Amino acid sequence: MLTESASARLATPLYIHPDQLEGNIHGMPKYEAQTSFPNPWPGGWWRVRDIVEQQKIAALAIADIAARNKETVLKNAYLKATRQTQRGADGEVKAYIIPAAQHDVLTTQKLINVLLGQGVEVKRINTTMTHEGKVYGEGSYFVSMEQPKQGVIRWQLGRTFYPDNEYTRDRDNNPIRPYDMSTDNVAEYMGVRVDPVKSKIEGNFPTVTAVIKPTGQVTKGKFGYVLEGKANDSFTALNLLWNNKANVRRVTKAGNGLDAGDFVVTSIADNTANQIAKQTGVNFRALESDVTANTKPVNRQRIALFQRYLGGNMDEGWTRLLLEKFEFPYTTLMDKELKAGELNKKYDVIILPDDNIARMTGEGLGDFSGNRPDAFPPEYRSGFGQQGVNALKDFVEKGGTLLTFGQAGELAIEKFKLPIRNVLKGVPDKTFWSPGSTLHMLFDNSNPLAYGMPATGLGLFVGGNDVYEVIPSDRNHLVERIVTYPKRDLLQSGWLLGEQVIAEKAAMVAVGMGQGKVVMIGFRPQHRVQTHGTFKLVFNSLIVTK
Template sequence: MVEPRGMVAEEAPHGHRIDGALNDAFSAVNMLFDAGASLQRVTQGGGTAGLGDFIVEPGTDSTVLEEIAAATGVDFNALEWDPSTISQPITRQRVGMYQRFYGGNMDEGWTRWLLEEFGFAYTSLFDDEILAGDLHERWDVIILPNDSRQMMLGPTGRPEGGRGPDPAGTPPDYRSGFGQEGAEALEAFVRNGGTLVAFAQAGDLILDEFDVPVRNAVAGLWGNDFWAPGSTLKVRVDTSSPFAYGMPEDALATYLAGGQVYETIPGARSADVQRVVTYIDRDILQSGWLLGEEAIANKAAMVSVQHGRGTIVMIGFRAQHRAQTHGTFKLVFNALVGRGG
C-alpha cells in the first residue's frame, strides 16, 4: 500500500495553511517545531482558513515542508492574503505527564505511546518532581492520565478487594504518591498560569482537592441508575472552544466504567466553567450498553475551568483510549499546542 503524499503549494506569499481538522496536522506541527519554524493558529475563521487551522509563516525552507508533507500526508496550502488579523502565534509547549511508581498505569502507558506517535515532546513527571514545587516555571501543560485519587496521592492499606501487596510493606524510597503537598503543588501550577489536563477518574483529584465549581453528576450511581461499561455515546461539541478546534459539531465519545460527567455548581464562579463537549438530550447510545441515560442527558462530557491564571481541562470520557479513539484525539492534542495570544 502506498501512503498518500502531501502537497506543498509553490507560491505562498503569506505562508502555508494546514487543515486543523486532521489528526496528522499535529504530527506536521511538531515536526515544524523540531525544524525551528514559526507557526500561528487561526483563532477567528475567515476566507479559506478554518478555525483552528495552522499557518506556517513565510520563509520556511521549502525542502522542510516537502519532507514533512511526504512523511505525514498533510497538504500545505497557499495563503493568498495576510492572516495576521485572524491568527495568533503559537510556540511549543513544555508538556509533563504524571507517572506513578506503584503498580504502573496502563492509561499512562498508552498516552505516552500516542504522544510519541504524533511527535509531541513530553517529560514523565514522578512524585519528586511534583513535590519540588514551582511547576509553572518548568512546564506549561501537565497531564494526569486516568487513575484514582488514592493512587495519585499515595495508597494506604491493602488495595480494594484485597488483591495485591500492602503498600505499607514497601520501603519508603519505593512508595508511590505525591500526597496533599503534591496536590497543592498542582493547584499552584494552575493558579500560576499552567494548563492541567485530567482524564476520566483522575478528575477526582481536582474535584476533591481543588476549589472548583464543578461536580461529577454520576458519582455514586450504579446499576440501573447509570451504567456504561464500555460504550460509544453521542455528543455535541462547542467547536468555538480552543480545546475543540478542528472537531465536528456532532461526534462520538468512548465512555468506560469509572468515567465522569460534569455539572457546574451554581454560584459566583459559574462563569469560570465552559462546556466543551456535551451529551445529547436523548438516544445517546451509539454502540454498546447504556443504562440510565437520563443521568447524563444534556450534561457535560468535557469542561474547561478557569482557575487563577491557568486552566483545568477535564475530559470525563476516554478521548485517547488505547490510542484507538481517533475521532477525539484532537480534544487532547489541542490542549498541548497552546492557544495563541
C-alpha cells in the same frame, strides 16, 4: 487464543496456598480440572519464570495440536472461510461503503490500513458512483460482506448493541461487566463515516493490496502555507515544524477559505515543507492573503505526564504512546519531582491520566493486591499526598494547565474545590451503565479546545468515567463547557442504561483558576490509542494554555 497470567508482583515471588485458588471467573465455576482447564496449577511459589512456562505451554500446545491434526485443521479453516463467505452473501447488509468525503481523510486511510491488517479485503472506487441513492466520489472504498472475515467486518464497521438479558444480569438484576468492551466498532472510535448498504455492489473495482502511505502535496503561497486543523496528522506536522524553528499561527476566525483551528506557516524552507508533507501525508496549501488579523501565534508547550509506581497505569502508557506517535515531546513526572513544587519553571501543561485519587495521592490506599505500602522501598512508593496536591494547585494558579482524563478529574474537583460535580459519583450500576460504548456528543468547535472537531460526533465511554455538572456559584463565568451530551438518543453502539442521568451534561469542561486552568475530559479521549475521533481534544489542550 488469549492467554493471561497475573499475580507475579512483577519480579517478586509469591506463595499461594491451595485454598486461595478459587474459580467463579471467566466461565470457570470451580478451580478444578475441566475441559477448558485440564491441568490446574496446584499452588506453591509463583514466580516470573512460571508465567514464562505457562505461556510456552500454551503456545507449544497450539503448534503441537495443529501439527498432529494438520488435515483436520486445514479442512476446518476452509469450511469456516466458505461458510462465513456464504453467510455474508446471505445477510441483510451486503457491504459497507467508506466515503471519500470525510472529516479527516488521513484518519480514514488509517482505518483502511487497520482493516488490511485484519486480513479484510477492501475495494477502491476509482470513479464517482451512485448506490442506493447516495453519490460516492472517487477515492471512496467499500468492504463486501461476502468474504471469510465477514464476522470481523460486522463488528468493526457495523452498529452493534450489547445484549441486555438474563445472561448479562446477575440474580439481583445488576448488569454484568463484559469481558472487555460492549462495542468494538473501530470506525466509530476513529470518527469515520461508514454506510451499510443492503444491495450488492456490482462492477469491477480494484482490490487494495498494500498499506496506504499518503504523501502530502505542497503548494507555496505568497504568504506561506495552510494546514487544516481538522486533520489529526496536522499536529504531527506542527511538532515537526517546531523542531525546525518554523513560525506558526492559528486561525481564530473563519474566512478567506480558512477554518478556525487551521494552522498558518509563515516561514519555512521549501525542502523542509516537502519533507514534512512526505512524512505525515499532510497537504501544505497555498496561503495567498495576509490573515494576521485573524490568527494568533502558537508556541510549543512544555508537557509533563504524571506516572506513579504502584501497580502501573495502562492509561498513562496509552497516553505516552499517543504523544510519541504524534511527535509531542514530554517529560515523565514522578512523585518526588511533583512534591518538590515550583513546577512552572519546567512545565506549561501537566497531564493526569485516568486514575483514582487514592492511587495518585496515597491517602487511604491501604493494601493493593496484597501488598502493604511499606512493602516497597521508600523511593518506589506511590502517593504524592497533600504536598503534591498543593504543588499542582500552585502550578495552575501561576498559569499552568492541568489536563485530566476520566476519574483523575475528581482530584481537581475535590482538592481544588472547583465548582463542578461528577453526576455519576455514587450512582448504582442499575441506574447508569456504559461499559465501553460509543455515545453521541456535541462539540463546541468555536472554543480553541475543540478546534477542528465536527459539531457532532462520537466518544467512547467506559465504566468509571466521569460526567460533569456546573454547581451554581459566583464562579460560573470561569467554567467553559467544551463537550456536551445531547438531550436524548445518546447510544450509538454498545450498552447504555440510564441515559437521562447524563443527558445535557458536560463530557469536557475547562475551569479557570488563578492565572491558569484545569481542563477535565471525563472520558478517555485517547483510549488504547484507538479513539482517533477525539484525539484533537487532547492535542488542542496541549497547545492552548491561556
